[in-house]
Amino acid sequence: MTRASSRGVGFALGTVITVCFIAIAVVAQFWTPFDPQALAILDKLQPPSPHHWFGTDQLGRDVLSMIMAGARNSVGVALLSVAIGLLIGVPAGLLAAVRGGVVDDLIMRGNDLVFAFPSLLLAILITAVFGPGAVNAIIAIGIFNIPVFARVTRGGALDLWNRDYILAARVAGKRPLRISFEHILPNLVGLLVVQGTIQFSLGVIAEAGLSYVGLGAQPPIPSWGRMLNEAQTLTALAPSLALFPGFAIVLFVLGLNMLGDGLRRRRSA
Amino acid sequence: MSAPLLSLEALDVWIGDVPIVKGLSLQLDSGEILGLVGASGSGKSMTALAIMQLLPPHARLGGRVSLRGVALTEMTEAGLQAVRGRDIGIVFQEPMTALNPLMRIGDQVAETVRLHEARAAPASRARALAREALDAVGLTGDQGAYDRYPHELSGGQRQRVAIAIAIALRPALLIADEPTTALDVSTQAQVLTLLVGLARSRGMGLLLVSHDLAVISQVTDRVAVMHEGAIVEQGATAETLLHLRHPYARALLAAAEPAPKRHSPAVDTASAVLEVQGIVRDYAGRRRSLWHAAPAFRAVDAASLSIHPGETVGLVGESGSGKSSLLRAILGLERTQGGQVRLLGESFLTARGPDLRRLRRSIQAVFQDPYGSFDPQWSVDRLIAEPFHLMDVRPGAAERQRKVATVLEQVGLSSADARRHPHEFSGGQRQRIAIARALITEPAVIAFDEAVSALDVLVRAQILELLAELAERLKLAYLFVSHDLNVIRAIADRVYVMQHGRIVEQGVTATVFESPQHAYTQRLIAATPRLRHVHRE
Helix, strand or coil, X not given: CHHHHHHHHHXXXXXXXXXXXXXXXXXXXXXXXXXXXXXXXHHCCCCCCCCCCCCECCCCCEHHHHHHHHHHHHXXXXXXXXXXXXXXXXHHHHHHHHHCHHHHHHHHHHHXXXXXXXXXXXXXXXXXXXXXXXXXXXXXXXXXXXXXHHHHHHHHHHHHHCCHHHHHHHHXXXXXXXXXXXXXXXXXXXXXXXXXXXXXXHHHHHHHHHXXXXXXXXXXXCCHHHHHXXXXXXXXXXXXXXXXXXXHHHHHHHHHHHHHHXXXXXXXX | CCCCCEEEEEEEEEECCEEEEEEXXXXXXXXXXXXXXXXXXXXXXXXXXXXXXCCCCCEEXXXXXXXXXXXXXXXXXXXXXXXXXXCEXXXXXXXXXXXCCCCCHHHHHHHHHHHHCXXXXXXXXXXXXXXHHHHHCCCCHHHCHHHCCHHHCCHHHHHHHHHHHHHCCXXXXXXXXXXXXXXXXXXXXXHHHHHHHHHHHHCCEEEEEECCHHHHHHHCCEEEEEECCEEEEEEEHHHHHHCCCCHHHHHHHHHHCCCCCCCCCCCXXXXXXXEEEEEEEEEECCCCCCCCCCCEEEEEEEEEEEECCCCEEEEECCCCCCHHHHHHHHCCCXXXXXXXXXXXXXXXXXXXXXXXXHHHHCEEEECCCCCCCCCCCCCHHHHHCHHHHHCCCCCCHHHHHHHHHHHHHHCCCCHHHHHCCHHHCCHHHHXXXXXXXXXXXXXXXXEEECCCXXXXXXXXXHHHHHHHHHHHHHCCEEEEEECCHHHHHHHCCEEEEEECCEEEEEEEXXXXXXXXXXXXXXXXXXXXXXXXXXXXX
């Protein structure tokens, strides 16, 4: 009883946190308290105050506005990289499950190849070769989402493929491709939503990591990873500068994980 | 007079606020075999669990359970743990889940011994007792049985291990809850013989819980029939079965052994609606070397059969005999390595495009699992209309609705059910929906793969009745695959017997059952439980 309710609390909390961050990202698209890119050298390194809730950085930019705009950047990159993983990984997984044999071997060994590389290292390689920037970060992170979704889709599809209702659909003359879209995919949505949430949180971390080393979104576009990097040299002067982006990353990732975990338990319950 | 071995007095079990067992009283003496019979949901399994005091946490218990005069209902959990396994052994239906897959079977038996004789028993004594128990269930030590793992054993052997665990400490009472329901007929006969032999030779009380009156009539001294949580008939087996009064008990009796089919339709034997010739189906085995192709396992070996218009043909065999593989090959669901299927005189397996669609319309199928046969997200009307995919011109919404309503009514459901989802229906109703789906393209043949095996005896009887009526009214031919000879006998005009991928015997059902020629058929028929003590007029 208590275990069930504590799960429920985690799920609810995760949902609230996630929705808040996404709402902030959407709002930041249209409005922030200050222009996050506007410099005001005279107001630099101010502590949190009623005017600047989170204070200002070494160039006098409003930290709250930067966090909000950073959320927009984070959500955008993570969302698009999950979309890349879904769009390529899910069809690949379905195809591997339906065809089997050589096609399955090719797709899954290709997967293993991508999996074999340390993901962040290869993302650094990709952005180093093709140049830093948000678009390349999205592609680099997205590539690593492909095998994850392919594998989850293939596993789920193989399980469903043994059900009697697939046999019934085949007796009704439906071809594997049609069955994949009519019967397999709709029954995998829950599984993919759970995996998507988890990949989303990994994407947030990866984006922060890439922009921390300067390979993500380029200045002046605000991003949490670069805020952390810039705050590092000023830890003694203004510790709160590192605190806010750090907290934002931790809280958002925690919320996404609680949401994903709650969704997963709901599915298995 | 001493107290009886087991006595239940006014036993009540509630799950939440729902009464499952109502005021049940029962007695069992040493060396006696008591059958507890009822359909699923009658409360018989809950009664078995209540005796062991192993009810689920949200269940409440009333009344008194006593073993040799000692009330189990008043014992502490620690006291009960000592009783379970030592004084009362239990065997469940599913032999795979009852065993630990990572432990050698001998160690699993020895574990029970060690749990009960904590310090007194050295490991060597536990092992000796385990060996003795395995010997007693026919898994002799010199065949290395002690050191094997559950996955290396067949279903029947696993059930023997479960029995060995239950009897290792020579309990006074053994409870067996549907111990043979998951097993093939010949294995079932062996396990029943084993249980009865153990009860007789050890003077053990045996409570046999089952839905199958045929099994109960074969082996029990006394029988108690349960209905909605109460006992409606009780007494010596022979006496009771001869003079059943309660209508529910009579229905159960009738369903246990469905009457053999009386009259076969006049069949035009000149033409065949389905003609199967020399089907071969190989499965790739495990590859043993990089340089050699994987050895093939031949599941179906040159099997041939034919079905005339309007005829019901049974295909019978034990699990692993290849009957399901043959059925799938006939339906064109799996690639074959030889042979051909002629449907309505045309080659089915090589047909393509519009020809294939037209032929597929005339052969439809119903599968075993009433829970797995439907996409859980689809509504009933969408599911039933799925075979419309085979139509050259798909019917419009109005016509579709009308046709779905027609087939729903044909299978005894109402047209209003079309908008509901499969999870809202019982197992029997779902199987009716599956039949409706098979009917919608107005086929000439319907193939059934163990279509009534997962159903309760009473529901099974209703579905068989429905099928017979539909066949006659719609002039349908059936290919009915089952491992249950009683079912085949009740529905089939002709029967094919399959063993190791080959058809070993065929003929008119009555003839095959009365004078089986092949040794395998004779063994199958001998092993099938028949109602004793009851004479059908």
